[in-house]
Amino acid sequence: MxxxxxxxxxxxxxxxxxxxxxxxxxxxxxxxxxxxxxxxxxxxxxxxxxxxxxxxxxxxxxxxxxxxxxxxxxxxxxxxxxxxxxxxxxxxxxxxxxxxxxxxxxxxxxxxxxxxxxxxxxxxxxxxxxxxxxxxxxxxxxxxxxxxxxxxPRASRQFVSSVDMLKGLSPEVATVSVIYTNDPFSKFQADGAKKELEARGVEVLDFIDLPAEVSDVTNVLTTIRQSNPDVLICTTHDQTSILIARQMVSTDTNVKMLYQTLGPQTEAYGKALGKYASAAVTQAYWDxxxxxxxxxxxxxxxxxxxxxxxxxxxxxxxxxxxxxxxxxxxxxxxxxxxxxxxxxxxxxxxxxxxxxxxxxxxxxxxxxxxxxxGPMLMQRQGESMAIISPQDAATAEAIYPAPAWSERG
CATH class of the missing domain: 3.40.50.2300 (Response regulator)
Known part of the structure; x- marks a missing residue:
């Protein structure tokens, strides 16, 4: 149109x-x-x-x-x-x-x-x-x-249910790194996530600010490999989330869970990443x-x-x-x-x-x-999306730790 x-x-x-x-x-x-x-x-x-x-x-x-x-x-x-x-x-x-x-x-x-x-x-x-x-x-x-x-809910109040999910995983999540884009939504969401995570005893190893428009994150991913967090949280929009996931694959940057608040819920994400889209976690406000x-x-x-x-x-x-x-x-x-x-x-x-x-x-x-x-947590499992949190609405157990990129068939 x-x-x-x-x-x-x-x-x-x-x-x-x-x-x-x-x-x-x-x-x-x-x-x-x-x-x-x-x-x-x-x-x-x-x-x-x-x-x-x-x-x-x-x-x-x-x-x-x-x-x-x-x-x-x-x-x-x-x-x-x-x-x-x-x-x-x-x-x-x-x-x-x-x-x-x-x-x-x-x-x-x-x-x-x-x-x-x-x-x-x-x-x-x-x-x-x-x-x-x-x-x-x-x-x-x-x-x-x-x-x-x-x-x-406003961005800074959207992460309570996410921390509940992370604390309920086995082995329990001890460390995370956070990547966010400097835009009116993502920064507030990242600040809220950091506050909630630290209040619940989860260590935030990295808190990385990206420009609102970004075309390469390989230097950032070098930092992530060095920190080696249990979970990488990206409060980023759809296309940036795809970029980060693609470059994680190409640089063999592995974490136990990739959690992107926007992106994995879209058809474009699955098409762009193919088999590598599986196990990505995202927020969903309805199912x-x-x-x-x-x-x-x-x-x-x-x-x-x-x-x-x-x-x-x-x-x-x-x-x-x-x-x-x-x-x-x-x-x-x-x-x-x-x-x-x-x-x-x-x-x-x-x-x-x-x-x-x-x-x-x-x-x-x-x-x-x-x-x-507030949001439910969804995970790409094969060709479908599964609810993994809250527990009373869950349709599947979380895939955690996720397989390394090289092990995905």
Whole structure:
């Protein structure tokens, strides 16, 4: 899709041309418009397209399977009005400002904190709303914003369950090294990981800062070989995670566990690394086997079944988190009994309900409640992804220690 092309799906758009009041507030239109941008091209497109498919799945289901949504006694259909921001924060900001000027009131987030940060600043200043599953930087939630909500916990609160898993391995993990990219999300996540690890008695041997854009990590991997940690933790985005894993293979840098918070969950990771992708550990905020259910889609498995029947792109948890943004908007509007923005904002702030994605509840700062919406740990085992933590949701035992690269068949 050309990055300048406006993506529109859902109900007919004849009622969206008058721009006097926010589009979402025009009950007579009987259409709820969700605006925003998403990386359909560029470096963040691999995951951006996953989030987009989740948005599309929710709109398709509500329109076609539910016949719309009833709010305040009136049934409305849904539509998406999303631009390709090409993974470019400046472009995204321009597009979002244009939609604010056109009267859009409900926004969905892009993917990546570097894009969500400037765009949520625009929507906040304009009195609009954003529910998003693409930005976890602490900066999004610690600067006094009251109209931005994140499905994920903020970055510094995302590692509690990971330390639980590491401490439960046998032999127990004693040492780790951490590599992170210096971007608004990864640095906060790495800081939170270091704090949690050290508080639980795990020694952090290395804490290595990479540039936001990096093309070679061989010098860093020399340090890792010398330190020889039990676990290498990478709080890096998809393509950087692939780069690190590839160069670990080529330099024969072996650790007992490679844990990358983003990357191993994607189809691209498996294609890029082949047999070497096996045993990589990652975070996942949802899985079809999770015991969640609610009014939209039904259970977690039914969401997965519906998605797979209607979309070709392979399932990842970002599809579910994207769909949950729209479901959360709708549940808040139903509880408010209106599409008026301030009323929906207040309902979002107080929301506490269960759906196919889990129990949705936000902190007073707008990020996902870490005790309810924190990550599970997934591991690539052969051609599939297995839940290895928490124990009560696990579908397989962790492969630990992982075989050396030279021993993988």
């Amino acid at each position: 050309d990055r300048r092309t406006l993506l529109k799906t859902g109900a007919a758009l004849a009622a969206t041309t008058a721009l006097g009041a926010p589009l979402v507030a025009r009950a007579q239109a009987k259409t709820i418009t969700f605006g925003g941008s998403i990386p359909m091209t560029g470096k963040a497109a691999e995951t951006g397209l996953n989030v987009l498919r989740g948005y599309e799945a929710a709109v398709k289901y509500v329109n076609e399977e539910m016949g719309g949504v009833e709010i305040g006694g009136e049934t409305s259909m849904l539509e998406l009005s999303l631009f390709d921001d090409a993974s470019d924060p400046s472009r995204a900001a321009t597009l979002i400002q244009r939609q604010v000027d056109e009267g859009v009131g409900f926004f969905l987030g892009s993917f990546g904190s570097s894009i969500v940060l400037p765009t949520c600043s625009i929507t906040e200043a304009a009195g609009r709303l954003m529910v998003q599953a693409g930005g976890g930087s602490d900066q999004i939630f610690t600067q006094g914003r009251k109209r931005v909500f994140g499905i994920f 079809a086997s999770a015991p969640y259910e609610g009014d939209y889609f039904g259970s977690a498995q039914k969401f997965a079944d519906y998605y797979s029947a209607n979309f070709e792109r392979p399932m990842a948890y970002h599809m579910a988190s994207g769909a949950s943004c729209i479901v959360t908007y709708l549940e808040a509007a139903k509880q408010a009994g209106t599409l008026e923005l301030n009323a929906v904002r207040d309902a979002l702030a107080a929301i506490d309900f269960e759906c196919f994605y889990g129990r949705i509840k936000f902190t007073e700062d707008g990020d996902g409640d870490p005790s309810l919406l």
